[in-house]
Amino acid sequence: MDFSYRNKNFIRIYGLIDRFKAVINPGVLLLIVAIITLVIANSSLNEWYQSLWTLDFFVGFGDFNLLSHHGHPFTSLQLINDGIMTIFFFTVGLEIKREVMVGELSSFRQAILPIIAAVGGMIIPVLLFLITGNIQGFTPEEMKGVAIPMATDIAFSIGVLSLLGKRVPVSLKIFLLTLAIADDIGGILVIALFYSNFSTTAILELALSLVFFGLLLLGNKLRINNKLFYFLNGLIIWYLFLQAGIHPTIAGVLVAFTVPARPYINLKKFTEGMEQDLSVLRSTLKNAPNDNIILSNTQVRYLTRIEAASDHVISPLQDLEDNLRDLVNYIIMPLFAFANAGVIIDISNFALFSGISLSIMIGLIVGKFAGIFLFTFLAIKLRISRQPNGMTWSNLAGVSLLGGIGFTVALFLAGLSYPLGSYVLNDAKLGIVFGSLIAGIAGYFTLKITLKKTKSE
Structure with a gap:
């Protein structure tokens, strides 16, 4: 018997959503949105497109605006990047906590190889950016984007891998997923340490946010499973982080770590x-009629x-992660891509193979590949970890290339590194989009050639 608790009045809409999810995975959707955004940004619709991101927002009462920073209201672009993207980082935090407790990061032996690979995939791209930047004579302002090519987009990379179906060994999927999660941890630390602006007045706001964070930890200890409790306190922490100069998306990750992972009833x-x-x-x-309604x-x-x-019986952590997954994958990330991937391509002055664009592309394509592959190779050869079943050097090369799909987090870091509307930011986005695209295509075809076909194929 099929039990469906969906509203029958919307059954057709639910059916369309399910069919859409079956046909288009999140990685493919991001690619489609990125292409559409590029077309719009380089057409007669560009003026309309740019005007979408300068709208001011107000949520509050009197002179208090929740969506403001030091009295300046959020624009629509800030609302997406500093507000809505907090939900994305919140789900990343939930995923990291789950993996640490019961997943691939719970065992040192299981986690060590992809963690080492992730470290290599962060160090080498940064070094290549610094080297190519020095060769090209980057200014200190241009060097601020050094962390951009260290990012790996989980949804995009896993989405490309899923296009190869059952021929991908489970061990390879787990390796890439764990690598991407470890990469996210590195990205979160970079945002917290290098893209947050502290001031003397921020100390009080930071101290106050720690009080509310302590309340969340206490709530976890007392087994308070009410999700509204964590949402309201999390919202206050987000606002205080914003005013203190700490990037507010970090609040999403920290709040996620306090969400209970144990159900109230086993x-x-x-x-x-x-x-x-x-x-x-x-x-x-027994005595009730069959047609009793x-x-x-x-x-x-x-x-x-x-x-x-x-x-x-379902823990708040699992419940939130499950309920937010589709919202993040099919609405928030495509919305972020639409707002941030609008790169203007000037054919008369095409900067893809010079400057910031070139350094980021080299970092994503060459740096991520070299870092992930070499660090994994050395870890196995030095017997720090063993080679997973199903992993070969050739399919590791394909996965290492997929690690160069920076996209979402790379675009996010670019927005933090360079001024809005500057040519440097546009060049950075150009390098991210094309670097991610080349890395994704190269990784896909490398795996398509090296992985054995299944009998159904």
């Missing part, structure tokens, strides 16, 4: 209680008990 207790409640419900059916008070009471208990 599964064994739930099933035992469910059996008792179902036994009572069965007893109420009105439930008795006893039936309503016990069905309500079952519903309430089922809400407590």
